[in-house]
Amino acid sequence: MSNTAAKRKLRSSYVTTVISISLVLFLLGIIGLLFLNAHRLSNYVKENLGFTVLVDDNSREAEVQRLQKILNASPYVREAAYVSKDEAAAIMQEELGEDFVDFLGYNPLLSSIEVKVYAEYANPDSMAVIENQVLNFPQVQEVYYQKNLLHAVNDNIEKITIVLAGFSILLLVIAIALINNTIRLSVYSRRFLIKTMQLVGATRGFIRKPFLATGILNGLAGATIAILLLSTLIYGMNKELQGMIGFDNLFLIGVLFGLVILLGMLITLISTFFAVNKYLRLKADDLYF
Template sequence: MSSSFDKYQKKRLISSYFSVVLSTTLVLFLLGILGLLVLNTKKVADYYKEQVPMTIFFKNSAKDVEMQQLQKTLALADYTKSANFVSKDQAAVKLTDDIGEDFVAFLGENPLYNSLDVYLNSNFVSVEELEAIVKELSEKSFVNEVSYDKSLVSKLNANIKTIGFWILVACVFFAIVAALLINSSIRLSVYAKRFTIKTMQMVGATKGFIRKPFIWKSVKMGIIAAILALAGMAAMLYYANKSLPQLQLIDNKLLIGSVFAGILVIGILITLISSFFATQRYLNLRTDQLYT
């Protein structure tokens, strides 16, 4: 009979430890993913900003040397990521493919202009910066027009700020939820051993001596959970980088290492603090209060 009860208690304890590790792993994984997302928000935002072109249309009277010189000058400018020349013939072929009709044959001439598609560095993709660049380029005598999608740039910057803010809010929220869930799981595991705690105290064991094995056990579970969470994060980061290699998500090794180290430290600290206060609570209870 006693053996059956011992087996039942052992299974119950293992189940309690498993639930602690599982819940801790899940919240640490979610927290880690949010942390990576927060730290990579700027990189993702910069990538999409740098896909917005500013197009310079040349007058038909513009000389080849003038267009080539401007392209070289822009290539060296601080605000330029790349500058690609598009001849009027290339533009005509592309537009014909897009509309499915040879408009040049219909009109009898090519009405398009030679142009430069300029892609800017992300720091300069704002309406204020672009307007200043447009004004400067428009003053050149051989430039017919400089255009960009002003509404797209405005919405892109506004949406990036909004998304960044809510990601940060979500990260803080889930950090609090993580602490509460892990604390709850630890308290349940300590609750299952409350009679053992009180028995040790009654035979003269000091509070520090009693707390030590519980804290060490919780810290080990925190380390295991953190390692499992980090493995999940690494797998997700690998597949995300494989799907979107242009974002270069794994290039900044120091940043990724900092997030991984942070998750490990959080897993240890939360389990350590939670187990300390959970054992302290039962150490301060009277024997009759253990049944309530």
């Protein structure tokens, strides 16, 4: 094989290794992105449940506004918005596509206060306590919220968190195995070079050094490509999911990118170390098998 052909083959091996590492790290980055944002995503879902306070029809406007201010000042309330009878009718008319007030001759809807609670209070026990407290106000006729949905959301968030954690660990193990196999194949193609250097008197540390340096560089290059792919994904999804996933959190993104770089360099370094050691221990005759 000519020197040019050997260099071309070696370059192709480097490219294949870096691409394989970058794709695996990209998948790990996606899982890391979801995992790091899982808490914020669950908070977003919980804080959009809330409850509706139906106000007694005989209550005066000033009393209702005072109730709204009291609710807004409560430690469990994130936001409380007053909806008048006319506003409720307009919303209902838009949903139905017809003027039901003209058909009935009167507006049967009640004024209400739409309340959004903080995530830590969006659970069945806390909501039951809040419901009893709000019902004590004389202006309140009824407190309505979807109890079944609240139970389902809390149960499913716990299950999703456990599944996501398990899937992350599984993918990490698979990623380590894939990168390790890629590195082993790369080192395997240069096993005769390792043995030649050993036969001419080079120490194990001297032989390992360029392989470890190359492994670190491959890991860094793969992590860089993975970060570019993740950045593209984040930029594209930020427009669709702005305010939900929290891609605007630069600290969180920095932690994610740092972990990708660290994993890329660490896995390739360890895999290269053991792969080179394997061929350092082998006898020359065993290199052909």
